[in-house]
Amino acid sequence: MIKNRLIRLLEHAIAALQASGDLPSDSTLRPGIERARDAQHGDFASSIALSFAKAAKCPPRQLAERIIQQLPGDPLVVKVEVAGPGFINFFLAPDAHTAVVRTIHEEGPLFGRSRIGAGQKVQIEFVSANPTGPLHVGHGRGAVYGSVVASLLQACGFEVHREYYVNDAGRQMDILATSVWLRYLEECGDVLPFPSNGYRGEYIRTIAWDLHHTAGDRYRRPATDVLQGLPSDEPDGGDKELYIDAMIDRAKSLLGNDYRLVFDAGLTSILQDIRDDLDEFGVTYEEWFSERRLADSGAVEDALGVLREAGLLYQQHGATWFASTRFGDEKDRVVVRENGQITYFASDIAYHWHKLQRGYDQIINVWGADHHGYVPRVKGAIQGLGGDASRLHVLLVQFAVLYRGDEKVQMSTRSGEFITLRQLRGEVGRDAARFFYVMRRSDQHMDFDLKLATSKSNENPVYYVQYAHARICSVFRQLDEKGWARNLRQGMDHLKRLGESHEAAVLSSLSRYPEVVESAALSYEPHQLVQYLRQLASDFHTYYNACPFLIDDHELRDARLNLIDAVRQVIANGLDLLGLSAPEAM
């Protein structure tokens, strides 16, 4: 990267000034350099003289002059000047601008990838929705965001392990199993009241129907036994939580060993649906990590044992507490309830302990933003377990609010009426859905306009980038139809003829790509890549309208074809990282 090359030149100059005593040697400022916004300011600009001026006790412009005097020569740099209050502007040689075309051609799909993360292992957990129902649109954003962050890190050389934590243990799953069983009994012909706290979705009936279809009446129990002696449910003035818990116990006692089979029927059906759904959405994992298997391995007891030995657990009111306030949490948290059951948090402690033992350099959790209050206790748990909490990065994803034009699409999980991710994909398509989910910063609220995402018009930003790719492919088809062929070598030999301002803009954008991938990856911000691709596409469309490519001057023609082929390659590489297709025709 030319940027790093310039930084090294500056570092050299700073070191020289420090050696001669013109700069204090204890200053640790790294030379900052950025792309000039205005072409009049050259290609790159550094404000280092401005930030160093005070420490050097020297006016900024004068300091800038001294730094320039100490800069080593570089064939790619044709001019360096002081401008404004003390900026150092770098002007690059024409060869430095066009070299990227050659590089892109040589590296092809690998262009933009780097090795900065080489040797580092990253675990990233995302989505991890409870397998109690199909994924809805709220899960979609985290799914795309997590998968793109993973791709970006991988492109930077990190060894990435994608993981879905399957909450296949715990009370919610018991509620699911019981809901399936009650619907199953209805299939058997028994009319029973359905718990107000049960899962009412239509998919439960489907699972129950399948179960009845394959197992007949095997799991049927007399209705009187099912209902006898239960507390009253909420509509009858009772407590819905107590009622559902009693119903769960009833299911377990009446079904005995069969309970597990009903439970697994619900679990495997829903989990398979989720896997298929994500797969079709371009979201894949190295591992589906089972909470139940973790619990069965005794990991919870082990992890709590570690905390106990560290003196971080105590008993109060019959429950076991973790002293998370010692690590900055607002209050201590229960890990084992009075009734002896472990909490979700205890299970999560065990899971994170397991992650720690696997030796990752970074542990990334993608969570819905409503879980932000949960972060301190998990970080506390990691510290309590003797781990390094700075290795845990919790990336919060805000919910997307759905609109259809100006109309807000109401979402209600309670009633079981929500738009599923599958419905969204069906309505707007995979590419548009993915694009919309990552086009904005994920830690901020976003409005997702279904009408806009569905439109196949110029209103839809998805097609803008893809269209640039298709247009370039079309140019090469036209080249064929004219009976011409691109002379790659000749084009590379005449890159210097790319002197139009539009060509300069395209070249500049192309050379930024590796910087963007690196920045987007290290800051976990896929939207940077989206913004970049829109800019590159814009540069190309402008160029396309201003300059013809298929011209008689074959030297210039080949140079231009090489340039737009480089654009095509970079757009394809970028779309690939986003999990989007790069159509050759639209």
Next chain:
RNA sequence: GCGCUUGUAGCUCAGCCGGAUAGAGCAUCGGCCUUCUAAGCCGAGGGUCGCAGGUUCGAGUCCUGCCAGGCGCGCCA
């Protein structure tokens, strides 16, 4: 009430480690298809960067207060 977070053009949003004249898309208005795909391009209008202080060579960016929105404050998951 406490904690976290957001406030940038009519709307949706970018804005890099604090840098030079705050940007894009949509919407509005006006142009460009006998020539490589008009899902495109060119141009115009549109801003007290929520408000008030502070930090400094320099603040949309950092700090404090206030106003407004969102989220979180279970022996739920």
